[in-house]
Amino acid sequence: MDIAKSTYLSNLEDRPNNQNQQYMNYANPWKRLKFLWSIGLLSCLGAGSAMAQTVDIKIVESSTPGTLELRVRPDQTLNELVSELTFTLRWETASGASLGAINQILGADLCPLFTCPLSKSGNGEVDFTDGFRYQTFSAFPQTQLQNCNTQPGYTWPGGVETVIMTIPVTNNTGCANFEFSDVDYDGSGNTGFFLSYNSLAATGAPFGGPASIGSCNTDCNGDVGGTASIDQCGVCSGGNTGLIPNESCTDCNGEINGTASIDQCGVCSGGSTGLIPDASCTDCNGDVNGTASIDQCGVCSGGNTGL
Numbered sequence: 001m002d003i004a005k006s007t008y009l010s011n012l013e014d015r016p017n018n019q020n021q022q023y024m025n026y027a028n029p030w031k032r033l034k035f036l037w038s039i040g041l042l043s044c045l046g047a048g049s050a051m052a053q054t055v056d057i058k059i060v061e062s063s064t065p066g067t068l069e070l071r072v073r074p075d076q077t078l079n080e081l082v083s084e085l086t087f088t089l090r091w092e093t094a095s096g097a098s099l100g101a102i103n104q105i106l107g108a109d110l111c112p113l114f115t116c117p118l119s120k121s122g123n124g125e126v127d128f129t130d131g132f133r134y135q136t137f138s139a140f141p142q143t144q145l146q147n148c149n150t151q152p153g154y155t156w157p158g159g160v161e162t163v164i165m166t167i168p169v170t171n172n173t174g175c176a177n178f179e180f181s182d183v184d185y186d187g188s189g190n191t192g193f194f195l196s197y198n199s200l201a202a203t204g205a206p207f208g209g210p211a212s213i214g215s216c217n218t219d220c221n222g223d224v225g226g227t228a229s230i231d232q233c234g235v236c237s238g239g240n241t242g243l244i245p246n247e248s249c250t251d252c253n254g255e256i257n258g259t260a261s262i263d264q265c266g267v268c269s270g271g272s273t274g275l276i277p278d279a280s281c282t283d284c285n286g287d288v289n290g291t292a293s294i295d296q297c298g299v300c301s302g303g304n305t306g307l
Contacts, residue, residue, distance in 0.1 A: 053078065055156070055195045056204035057087060059178055059211045062166055068099075068178055068211055070118075070165040072195075075204070076158040079146040082116050083196040085139045088181045090132040095176035095214060098125060099135055100168035111148035112164040116141050128185040136191050137165075175216035175225030180206040232256050264288045 055074045062069035068089075091097055102120065104113035121138040128134055148154040156162050169176060182192035195203050219226035220236035228239025233249035233256070251258035252268035260271025265281030265288070283290035284300035292303025301307035 053197050053200075053202045054204035055197070055202050056207050057180065057193060057195075058161060058206065058208045059089065059180065060208060061211050061213055064166075066172070066213055067166050067168050068213070069163055070167075071161040071163050072156055073161045073204075073207070074156050074158055074202075078156040078158075078197060079144070079153070080198050081144045082139070082141050082156075083199045085116055085118070085141075085195050086121075086136065086190065087193045088134055088136040088183075088185075088191040089178050090128075090134045090181040090183065090185075091176040091178045092174070093127045093131055093133045095172055095174040097133070097172035097174075097176035097213065098170050100170050102137075103166045103168075104164065106163055106166065110150045111145070111154040114148050114150065115143050115145045115154065116164055118165055122186055122188065122191075126185055128183070130183070132181070132183075132185075134181065134183070134185045134191070136186075169213045172214040175212060175214045177210040177212050177216070179210040 053074060053076055055072050055078070058071040058073065060069050060071065061067065089099070099120075102118055104110075104116075104118065106112060116139045118137050118139045120135060122136045124135070126134045145154050145156060146152070169178075180193055184191055193203060193206060194201070215225040218224050219228040219239050220230055221228040221239050221241050223240050226239040228236055228241050229245075231237045231245040231248075233246055235243065235248050237243035237245040237247070246256050249257050251260040251271055252262055253260035253271055253273050255272055258271045260268050260273050261277075263269045263277040263280075265278055267275065267280050269275035269277040269279070278288045281289050283292040283303055284294055285292035285303050285305050287304050290303040292300050292305045295301045299307060
């Protein structure tokens with residue numbers, strides 16, 4: 001067995017078994033033909049082409065708000081065939097977010113589309129039982145990077161982040177944190193990140209944090225994308241707090257930080273009401289809720305007057 005083919009099979013052993021099956025157990029005739037073609041290609045590669053490479057991937061929000069950007073970062077410059085790229089994104093189902101159409105025509109650069117044409121694979125977006133929505137992407141290119149017909153000599157430079165796809169986020173009503181996932185949400189065993197170069201495994205690792213799209217700030221109640229805030233009373237209210245903003249310092253006259261209150265007569269008085277507290281139920285003897293009154297002689301009598 002030649003060195004290149006031996007290295008290829010060795011790399012397959014390093015890949016998780018469920019992903020090996022994507023190469024070794026193709027039920028799809030086209031994929032099976034593709035595998036046989038890859039083996040034939042390897043017999044033509046020299047031992048020098050069997051040098052190990054790895055490619056890391058990253059997902060970020062692009063300069064266009066609400067749009068994701070997929071970046072690759074090889075450890076050394078690549079200019080030949082990216083044989084396969086598969087990865088899965090997941091995000092919170094509760095956000096309501098979905099992913100729009102893939103865009104690989106990046107300004108005047110058509111090479112990402114020609115040399116690594118990605119498509120949404122599987123059954124589309126799947127809401128799994130863990131509260132996340134999943135979408136798998138894959139590419140099985142046939143054109144070497146350097147043979148891009150719009151930019152001959154095109155490469156993925158080593159140690160540099162190269163953008164190969166953008167995709168808009170739609171219908172987002174909250175906060176969606178997009179991240180790579182290897183959860184086997186559809187039972188296929190082929191959802192994790194995998195990349196091969198010249199049909200040799202070159203899978204690196206995702207890097208960077210999740211790409212957060214939407215209202216993703218943490219409010220004063222600790223809720224990501226929440227709407228609670230510090231009100232004029234200095235209290236965290238609204239959102240999921242269960243508190244009405246400014247309620248804790250609004251007086252009975254409806255004034256924030258006002259001094260009106262319900263007096264002993266059951267009347268909102270004082271503050272800016274224009275009413276003297278307890279005036280409405282104080283009798284002529286000065287007793288709140290007293291029963292003294294002005295009699296026919298014009299004298300305050302009864303109640304606690306002693307008259």
